[in-house]
Amino acid sequence: MAMSNQAVTVLASRKGTKDNLLQTLSRNPPISGGFFIFTTKSIVDIPALYELYRQHPLIQTDTRKLAKGCIFFALSGANFNGNTFAQEALDKGAAYVIIDDAAYAHNSRCIVVEDTLDTLQQLARYHRRQFSIPFIAITGSNGKTTTKELVAAVLGKRFVTYATEGNLNNHIGVPLTLLKIKDDAEMAIIEMGANHQKEIASYCEIAEPTHGIITNCGKAHIEGFGGIEGVRKGKGELYDFLRAHNGTIFRNTDLEYLEGMAHDIASQVTYGSANGQYIGRPLMNDVFLQVAVLTANTETTLNTHLVGAYNFPNVMAAVATGLHFGISIDEIKAAIAAYSPDNSRSQWLQKGTNKIIMDAYNANPTSMRAAILNFAEAALQNKALWIGGMKEMGSEEQNEHRELVSLISQYEWQDVILVGKEFNGLQNGYKWFATSAEAADHIKAHQPQNSSILVKGSRGSKMEVMVEAIQG
Numbered sequence: 001m002a003m004s005n006q007a008v009t010v011l012a013s014r015k016g017t018k019d020n021l022l023q024t025l026s027r028n029p030p031i032s033g034g035f036f037i038f039t040t041k042s043i044v045d046i047p048a049l050y051e052l053y054r055q056h057p058l059i060q061t062d063t064r065k066l067a068k069g070c071i072f073f074a075l076s077g078a079n080f081n082g083n084t085f086a087q088e089a090l091d092k093g094a095a096y097v098i099i100d101d102a103a104y105a106h107n108s109r110c111i112v113v114e115d116t117l118d119t120l121q122q123l124a125r126y127h128r129r130q131f132s133i134p135f136i137a138i139t140g141s142n143g144k145t146t147t148k149e150l151v152a153a154v155l156g157k158r159f160v161t162y163a164t165e166g167n168l169n170n171h172i173g174v175p176l177t178l179l180k181i182k183d184d185a186e187m188a189i190i191e192m193g194a195n196h197q198k199e200i201a202s203y204c205e206i207a208e209p210t211h212g213i214i215t216n217c218g219k220a221h222i223e224g225f226g227g228i229e230g231v232r233k234g235k236g237e238l239y240d241f242l243r244a245h246n247g248t249i250f251r252n253t254d255l256e257y258l259e260g261m262a263h264d265i266a267s268q269v270t271y272g273s274a275n276g277q278y279i280g281r282p283l284m285n286d287v288f289l290q291v292a293v294l295t296a297n298t299e300t301t302l303n304t305h306l307v308g309a310y311n312f313p314n315v316m317a318a319v320a321t322g323l324h325f326g327i328s329i330d331e332i333k334a335a336i337a338a339y340s341p342d343n344s345r346s347q348w349l350q351k352g353t354n355k356i357i358m359d360a361y362n363a364n365p366t367s368m369r370a371a372i373l374n375f376a377e378a379a380l381q382n383k384a385l386w387i388g389g390m391k392e393m394g395s396e397e398q399n400e401h402r403e404l405v406s407l408i409s410q411y412e413w414q415d416v417i418l419v420g421k422e423f424n425g426l427q428n429g430y431k432w433f434a435t436s437a438e439a440a441d442h443i444k445a446h447q448p449q450n451s452s453i454l455v456k457g458s459r460g461s462k463m464e465v466m467v468e469a470i471q472g
Contacts, residue, residue, distance in 0.1 A: 046119075046126045049111075053123060056095045059179045061120075061172065068093030073120050074100070075172065086110060117171070124175030125206045133185055135207060136321070139192040139200055139238050140215025141231060142367045143314045144169070146306070146345060147215050148191045150318035153335040158327055159186040167361075169193035174203045187325075195392060197234040204241035212238045213250045213317050214258060218366030236261045250320050251276075252313050271320035273312070278320040282312040287348065287357065287378050291315045291336075295329050302333050305340045307348055307357050310370035352472020355380065355452045360463035363390050363456055365400045371456050372407060380452035382414045386466055388436065388457020389420025402426055414451060417442075420461055436462045440469035447471055 053059070058070040063085050066072060072089035074082035074097055083104040086097045096109050100116045113119045128135065138148045145167050152163035162181045164173065169191040181188055192203045217232045242249055243265045251258050253272035262268060270276035283290035283301065289311050291302045304315060315336060322332045341347055349356040359371055368390065375383065385408060393400050401422045408416060409428055416430040419439050423432055433439040436457075443466055457463040 046122045049119070049123060050126050052096065053127070053179070057179075057182075059120075059176060060089075060094070061176070063088045063092060066092045066094060069095050071095060072097045073116050074098060074104075075116055075120070076100075082116065121171070121175045121206050124178040125208070127181070128178050128206070128208055131181070131185060131188070133187060134211055134325070135188045135190060135209045136211040136213065137190050137192055137204065137207060137209035137238055138213045138215065139194065139235055140213070141218035141235070141364060142362075142370075143215040143311070144191055144193070145361075146311060146341065147213060147314040147317045148189055149341070150314055150336060150339060151213075151321050152189050153339045154318045154322035154327055154332050155187045155189070155325060157322075157331040157335050159325070160184050161187040161189065163189035164191040167191065167193065171199075171202070174206055178207060192238070194234055197230060198237070200234060200237035201241065204238060208245075209238070209242065209247060210245075211248045211250065211321075212242050213321070214238060214261070215313065215317065216252070216255055216366070217257065217261075218364060232257065232261060239265060250317055250324070252317065254313065269320055269324050271316045273316075276320075278316065278323055280312070280316050280319065282309040284309060284378075287380065289315070291319070293319055293329065293332075295323070300329050300333060303337045305337075305348070307346045307359070308371060308374040310367070310374055311346060349467070351467065351470045352447075353450045354448050354470060354472070356467060356470075357452075357454045358464070358467060360388065360455050360457045360461065361459055363388065363458045363461075365390065365393075365404065368404055368456060369407060371454060372404075372411075375454040376411045378452075382451045384415040384417075384448060384451050384453045385413055386417045386439070386453060386455045386457075386463060387419065387423075388461025388463045389422030391458040391460050393422075397422055398426075405430075415448070417466075419457065419463065419466075436465040440465045443469040 053071060056069055056071050058067055059073060060066050060070045061073050061075050066089055072094040074086050076082040083099045083101040086099050086104045087106055089097050090106065090109055096111055098111050098113055098116055098119060099105060100113050102112045105112055136151065138144050148163055152161050155161045162185050164177045168177055170193055174190060174192065177190055190207045190209065192200055194200045214235050217235050239249060239261055248267040248269060249262055249265055250269045250271065251262055253270050253276040271278040273281055280291045280293040283292055287307050289304045289306045289309055291304065291312060293300050293302060302315065304311070318336065319332055345359065345361050347358040349358050357375065390400060405426050405428050417439055418427060418430050418432045419436050421434060433442065448470065455463050455467055
């Protein structure tokens, strides 16, 4: 729809002027068929849009999930133009749509901005600034989602706590998480994922955390970060922000490199297996992790539904955070015992006669090694490995997968299935399939019985397809 056919109302902030968007909408609507152009070049424009958000506090970016009365942000991607969904959003009941191409403005419920994503992020930052509560940012190569869930469970025992849903931890997920925080919030937990440098720094500028946790810096997203030092620099951007803003970090003393990264941060809460303010040690009950925590010369054993000792630092991060904010060890014990992982993250499944450890949401050399070593030591019978390729390894892809196959070969397994082009030529006598779908066909024809199976791979490997092929 050409702009020449529309009446245009411009809502802009100028020096000495603060337009009230709601008043403008109600008192001076555009003529029939008109639309609004709302400039967002400066942060001073956002308060007016924020008033509209307060009246319609539900934000949506996907028309498939749209609820009536929401504000729809028409975000564009590499392969689609989000503006083309504006009319669909209006038809489904969106109160307003935010677009950045006036050619798609259909009526007075369309607000045209210079950049839809930038507007969403600015609005989220403005909303965050309405709170004076702790904002805890969590990042790391492994375990950040599990840590986030555990911290939320613990703090939720005493505080009204809002946390990132699922793993909405990117440039869109972070602002959406912030905009879901309601006025009753007493704690906010923001997960931050990244695959290149300056990404965590940009999220900190939006979320402005007061506290932070780096779970670890492992071999993840090597292609984007440019090696392990690049990973540490990128994840360390959280420490950089907290250092500059007098924030507090929760630091795992078992990872010596975190101490160097945390230099000159005055406020540190430490935890670990030997050194730190809060001390614990991992125990194993069959495949489930238990953690013995020492407080006031008394040892308390925490039971979990987490598979593997590699989850020990995730539990200890939640323990340290809870104790720091005044949660009792008994409350922490109850919170952690009640938490059950889902979404293919360290899940314990029973299917037919088979026991399955499903840990196939993410994979990198660090997490792969930890999962395989833990599984090798577990008191289980008839162990089988179903391993999917690791993504974003860049030039290290072949070497990292070769080392992984070498590690696997050091133990005896009932069966090993390797999935993905990354393992092509590295089978070492093990079964290999280019895709999980091909592997699933094999499993359907050769059903495992009475096996203990570790399923581990990157999300892109779709390892769940293989589990679905098991009967029972």
